[in-house]
Amino acid sequence: MLSQYLDSTMPSTIFEAGRQLRTGALTAAQLVQHTFARLRQHESTFHAFISHDEELATRTASELDDELARGVDRGPLHGIPVGVKDNIATTDFPTTFGSRVGRGNRPVEDAEVVRRLKAAGAIIVGKNNLHEFALGPTNANAEYGDVPNPWDLSRAPGGSSGGSAAAVAIGEVFVSLGTDSGGSVRIPAAMCGLVGLKPTHGRVSLRGLFGGAPSIDHIGPLSRSVGDAAVVYDAIAGHDPRDPESLVGSPPRAARDLGQSIDGVRVGVVADRSMGAVHEEVRAAVELAGRTLGRLGATMTPISLPGVDLGSHALVGIAYAEVAAVHGEWIRTRRPEYGSDVRRLIDLGQILSARHYLSAQRSRRHLQRCLDEALHGHDLLALPTVALTAGSRDGRLEPLEGDSGALALFTLIRFTGLFNMTGYPAISIPCGLDGRGLPIGLQLAGRPDSEPLLLRVAAAFEAQQRFAAPQLVQQRGAA
């Protein structure tokens, strides 16, 4: 159970840590010391980091403490220890992609998101483990160690950003940047009781991400609170002229809207089976979350979202075909270095036809039309993040009525992939526990650039719900 890994001696949110940093009750150096004490304590179990550097983090913290003492304040992330998924380029650490193929790879330039995090004063303490090349949901990783779910070590944390999720859930870092091409931020967030934000496509630069499917790739934060996700989004979002996928213009600011009323916000709740099978406990939790939002002043309407069931095929068709193109040379010359599951997916991408790829790409307009119709008359949608709670570490999921024969991956991305295909923003927030005490995720999704609204509604829900991540419960109890 997660509670045995928690530590209430340190602040659990960036907001609280920032307050203590600015009153002098705490220093960035102490936060870094705490981070590495926890790494020494827990990494043999969780393998949440592939690499880390205490000396560098301590030196950076000291410089940032000096800045604060001189009155130089870079903002909410000043002095905050963070992690970065190891498929995002960093000059201070190797970037392995979670694969033997990438062992020793040392980028010559930081990813744009890393540059922005550093400029905002965040302390990157290391690189988080992932499913090899972000191509799977279990985070079973023969090269760098399997990542278990902190809520139940016999279960997977969800993926592919599972190392990021575990590191945040057990308090090693406040936030970690993950990547999401079909749900890889939101799924582990849901399964580990965290907040996970997939921003509007193009608002956060992908330059320096080794993904391979840039039209569906996204970078976003996993955090323990909605407010923490908002401050990270504000730090990393913005136009990057060197990223062809980047949107021009300034993104809307998110953190400043938190705490405002959600009175009159129109929410369409998808708590039926129109998008496919969903576990009854998950469905009930989403329905209950809808009632909570209604009590907070939102106008709730039950809706269906039909016509998107083949979206998972389309997403996989795009992802594997594009990934296969990126790996074309490596998969031939370094084939034995790939894990068998990942090698199989890349092989699949190699033998899909251009006709298949074209069908998948053309489906995006159809999916967008379905989503726009569902959003008609609503400001945002509320739906499950995942149809089930965490499965076993070998990737097996609990049988789901009405879902026999489905690929486990399709079951996992059923509710998330649609927002990768359309590029619309979505956030997963904890909304309850199932009968075994495992977290359930509520997903909120909206139109492009609706991050401020998504985060505002998510924050209102977070403040009211009975369930919250244990660290937040502890903090509230102590307040």
Place this chain on the structure above:
Amino acid sequence: MTEHSDVDRVRVLCEAAELPVSEPDLEALAPLYALISGGLDQLATVIQDGDTVPLRLALEQTSG
């Protein structure tokens, strides 16, 4: 149970792509390929019926 025809089809495709896929890998890849390609074929029908002018119609119009 993997259909022999699926395995044979995938074997041909892998050979064409010059992929050195072992027999166990072929057995594992075949049902995955059948599932994904089948879904994408089905999707092509849905999209062509509802979303775009089919290519064949455009060709008929220009060739007529």
